Amino acid sequence: MIDNEKYQRIMARDNYTCMRCGKTGIGLELAHRVKRGKGTAETLVKYFRQAYQKELSKKECEDIIDDDDNLVVACSGSCNSSYNIFFRPIEAVELIEKIGIKKGIISWGENGKIS
Numbered sequence: 015m016i017d018n019e020k021y022q023r024i025m026a027r028d029n030y031t032c033m034r035c036g037k038t039g040i041g042l043e044l045a046h047r048v049k050r051g052k053g054t055a056e057t058l059v060k061y062f063r064q065a066y067q068k069e070l071s072k073k074e075c076e077d078i079i080d081d082d083d084n085l086v087v088a089c090s091g092s093c094n095s096s097y098n099i100f101f102r103p104i105e106a107v108e109l110i111e112k113i114g115i116k117k118g119i120i121s122w123g124e125n126g127k128i129s
């Protein structure tokens with residue numbers, strides 16, 4: 015969930031500026047990199063189950079989707095859409111793994127693999 019506090023934090027982090035075209039001022043919004051679309055949380059539940067044998071709730075996956083690292087300030091429209099990495103699987107997995115590690119859901123093992 016993106017409450018006002020989170021909204022303001024991300025806006026300040028990105029200096030109230032579209033991270034793609036540099037525009038400031040009105041018309042800015044938070045873009046999800048992995049989209050908060052229908053079925054995204056379910057996709058992540060399956061992903062963590064298959065890749066790491068971790069059983070996450072839909073809520074935990076929604077928290078990953080709304081994590082700061084998955085959000086970026088962008089103009090609405092094409093700038094926002096340009097951040098969508100849902101269809102760039104390698105980038106999406108890297109980001110999801112980064113957030114999963116940060117949240118302590120998964121970790122780097124001694125064998126150099128994430129589990």
Ligand SMILES: [Zn+2]
Nearest residue numbers: 032035089093
């Ligand atoms: Zn823009």
